[in-house]
Amino acid sequence: MTPAQFDTSDEAGRPTLRLSGALTAASLSAVWKPAAEFARKASAGLTIDLSNAAMIDTSGAAFILALERASSGAEITGASDNALKLLDTLRHSTPETLPQKPKIAGDASPGLIANLITRVSFLGDTVIASLALPGRLRFLRGADFFRIAERAGIQALPLVVMLGFLIGMILAFQSAIPMRQFGADLYVANLVAISLFRELGPLLCAVILAGRTGSAFAAELGTMTVNEEVAALATMGVDPETMLVLPRMAASMMVMPALVVAIDLAGLLGMGVVLMLLGFPPAAILAQVIATTGPSDFLLGMMKGVIFAGVIAVIGCRAGLTAGLGPRAVGEAATSAVVGGIVATVVLDGLFAVVFYRLGL
Amino acid sequence: MSEVAITVDHVAQRFGSTEIFHDVTFDVKTGEVFVVLGGSGCGKSTLLKQMIGLRAPSAGHISVLGHDVVRERANVRQTIGVMFQSGALFGSMNLLDNIILPLSIFTDLPAAARAEIARVKLALVGLADAAYKMPAEISGGMAKRAAIARALALDPPVLFLDEPSAGLDPITSAGLDRLILNLRDTLGSTFVVVTHELQSILAIADRCVMLDRAARGMIALGVPKELQTQSQDATVRAFFNREPL
Structure with missing residues (x-):
């Protein structure tokens, strides 16, 4: 033509x-x-x-x-x-005047405030749902709880152990070089044990939980929101916070101590391997660890981990339940869950550091 | 309205040992609104997928404007526009960009011209004011109209519409029917419409083919109003007269 x-x-x-x-x-x-x-x-x-x-x-x-x-x-x-x-x-x-492209400048500030309000109100809703739980036990499904616990805990265990072992090795190697100059190589065991028990163990577990489980919660609940399953629950008179958020929060908090123990032990093992390569006998390394750390270090780390897990789960669920419409919404919810979970964990960790210092713990 | 636009020749579809339909044969003439109808599960959408080259028939041949849909898929795709049942609009783009996309890929038009053409296509389906809306922000009826506008982006001579009226209110549905007839009259486009909406069939179809799940094939071919009054087949009569079998 x-x-x-x-x-x-x-x-x-x-x-x-x-x-x-x-x-x-x-x-x-x-x-x-x-x-x-x-x-x-x-x-x-x-x-x-x-x-x-x-x-x-x-x-x-x-x-x-x-x-x-x-x-x-x-x-x-x-x-x-x-x-x-x-x-x-x-x-x-065709109309005489065509629509103008919408201007999006200036949306950021109101969006930020609205987002903050949503987060605070969601936290409030979750607290209310927790308090009202005894009267709403029939909303909970045991199978869901164990499924979530398995995915958040057992399936994360290999990753946690591997990362813990590598982090223990890296910490030991990096600190052994300067400490050797002072003939204090053996104190690497003290350093790694304390930092793992009190700080790195719960923090690394929280990062893993935010990346694996928080994003999965956001994606799962986001898809349910997009498909109007959450609306269907609400119309049945079922409170989504009780049925969807609390089991996820509880399962995450329940598996976190196990993950923290696993990462601590794997980290100690990694550190032990390095120190043995440097010529220290296992008994000496173990004695250093036992002498330096007490049950309080271990328990404080575990407590922090449990709180991190609860916050990460709530942030992940909130991201999913407040997901927008359309295919992009689920991806944005997952991103928001991971970023929000990690930021909240670090902020809380800072607060714990100040509080423990003031309390002399 | 005499040239043949589409030929469906003894086409069959099997999934493993399950036969969906066999020996489906008909022609669609240029400028015709041809409806594929039948009850749920009879293979209407499967036949449509075969006609647009998304699924190769288990047996038989289909050609669109002389091109075999399996062997000359690239040629066929330049001559057809498809509206999928769900609309299948790209969720990350506003409606205007959904329509600009094929124009950007397949033409060298300047950006302003592409936007102008896309706006006119949206206006044609009554969505001029919704140009900058995202697919998630519009109703199901609007999404279907936007999908028709996208199918029209390159003014293909043959358009396939999968259930355009499903789930729509009678007014929106009648508006879509009118739009199809208007496009047929002004552009001379050929339409293949898959639907089981009786009112829509009677309003737009020049001819139709009826598939039946029990017969595993076609049970009627002709003008809908004639089939409604003259068919001897009990299923065809029941369908057109909304009677239980």
């Missing part, structure tokens, strides 16, 4: 634009800009001659309407009946 072409003339002071060939989306690229420019310059009194146009589809009609608008009204001649009918249809359906 002949591609679209145009030529112009100025007959008796009346500018004329003659279009020929196929006026279709595929063939208009070369003529659109120059023809529109001619129409704009011609302004009123333009004649658009379509007698040589072989074919006009809706894209061609859109082109002719654009020329009409550019010239502030034009006379169309030589068009077939079908072309005139199509142009009439489009002219009547």
Whole structure:
């Protein structure tokens, strides 16, 4: 099919634009800009001659309407009946003023405040749901609880052990080099044990939980929200916080001590391997660990881990339950859960550090 | 309205040992609104997928504008527009960008021209004011109309619509029917519409083929109003007269 072409003339002071060939989306690229420019310059009194146009589809009609608008009204001649009918249809359906692209500048601040309010109110809803739990026990499904605990705990165990072992090794290697200069290599065991029990163990478990479980909660509940399953629960009179959030929170908090123990032991093992390679006997390493750390270090770390787990679970669930609409919403909810979980963990850890210092723990 | 746009020749579909339909044969003429109808599970959407080249028939051949849909898939895809049952709009783009996308890929039009054409297509389906809305923000009826606008983006000569009226209110549904007829009349486009909405079938179809789950194949081919009054087949009569079998 002949591609679209145009030529112009100025007959008796009346500018004329003659279009020929196929006026279709595929063939208009070369003529659109120059023809529109001619129409704009011609302004009123333009004649658009379509007698040589072989074919006009809706894209061609859109082109002719654009020329009409550019010239502030034009006379169309030589068009077939079908072309005139199509142009009439489009002219009547296309409004004079087209919508403007929405401006999004300035949305950030109100969005931030609204987001903060949602988070606080969600936390409040979860607390209320926890308090009201004894009267709503029938909303809980035991199978769900154990499924979540398995996914958050048992399935995360290999990763936790591997990371703990590697972190213990890395810490031992990195600290052994400077401490050897002072003949204090053996104290690497003290350093690694205390930092693992009090700080790194719960923190690393929290990061793993946020990445694996928090995002999974957000994606699962986000999909349920998008599919209106959460709305269906609400219409049945079932409180989503009780049925969906509390089991996830409880399961996460229940498995966290086990994960912390696992990462602590794996870290100690990694550290022990390094120290043995440096020539220290296992008995000496164990004696250092026992002498330096007490049950309080171990228990404080575990307590922090349990609180981190609860917060991460609530943040993940909130991200899912407040997910927007459309396919992007679930991805955004998962991202929000991971980022929110890790940030909240670090902030809480800072607060714990201050509180423990003040309490002399 | 005499040239053949689509040929469906002794087509069958089997999934393992389960036969969905066999020996389905008909032609769709250029400029015709042709409806594929039948009860749930009879294979209407499967036949549509075969016609647009998404599923190869277990037996038989289908050609669109002379191109075999299996062997000349690339040629076929340049000549068809498809509206999927769910609309299948891209959720990360607003409606305008959904329509601009095929124009950007398949034409060299300048950006302003692509946007202008996309706006006109949206206006054609009554969505000029919703150009910057995201698919998640619009109703099911609007999504279907936007999907038709996207199918029309490159003005393909053959359009396939899967259940355009399903789940829509009667007014929106009638508006879609009118739009299909309007496009057929003004552009001379050929439409293949899969539906079981009786009112819609009677309003738009020049001809139709009826598939039946029990018969595992086609049980009627013709003009809907004639089938309604003259068919000897009990299932066809029951369908067109809304009677239980």
